[in-house]
Amino acid sequence: MAAFDVFCAARRPLYIRFAAIRLADRGGGEAAAAAALLALGRLWDAALKEPSPAAVGWELLRAEVAARKPPAPCGGIPQGRRGDAIVLHRAMGLSPQAAAEAMGIELGEFTVLHRAALRTLNGNR
Numbered sequence: 001m002a003a004f005d006v007f008c009a010a011r012r013p014l015y016i017r018f019a020a021i022r023l024a025d026r027g028g029g030e031a032a033a034a035a036a037l038l039a040l041g042r043l044w045d046a047a048l049k050e051p052s053p054a055a056v057g058w059e060l061l062r063a064e065v066a067a068r069k070p071p072a073p074c075g076g077i078p079q080g081r082r083g084d085a086i087v088l089h090r091a092m093g094l095s096p097q098a099a100a101e102a103m104g105i106e107l108g109e110f111t112v113l114h115r116a117a118l119r120t121l122n123g124n125r
Contacts, residue, residue, distance in 0.1 A: 055104025
């Protein structure tokens with residue numbers, strides 16, 4: 001599973017940082033990232049058959065964060081993938097391309113999510 005090890009080495013720091021921001025807790029972020037990568041390891045062969053294994057990993061991370069997330073949204077950031085786009089691009093400083101790759105989606109889809117999130121933040125749902 002050398003490919004999985006490479007994936008984990010590349011994604012673990014990003015997953016931890018993202019989850020820590022969403023949870024407002026570094027320890028919780030580390031636990032969520034570890035649990036998501038462990039779950040992905042169990043599904044790795046199936047994930048490789050998907051159009052984007054990175055998208056499978058991202059959804060597992062989102063599920064782990066959601067399971068640990070306090071009920072109040074963090075800093076007014078929208079929930080769901082739109083909020084993920086804001087955290088990745090604004091809070092973490094990733095380029096739109098890098099953020100899209102982290103989520104396992106195309107740049108165009110990321111752009112739509114990010115713009116929708118900005119409209120929500122600005123009160124223009």
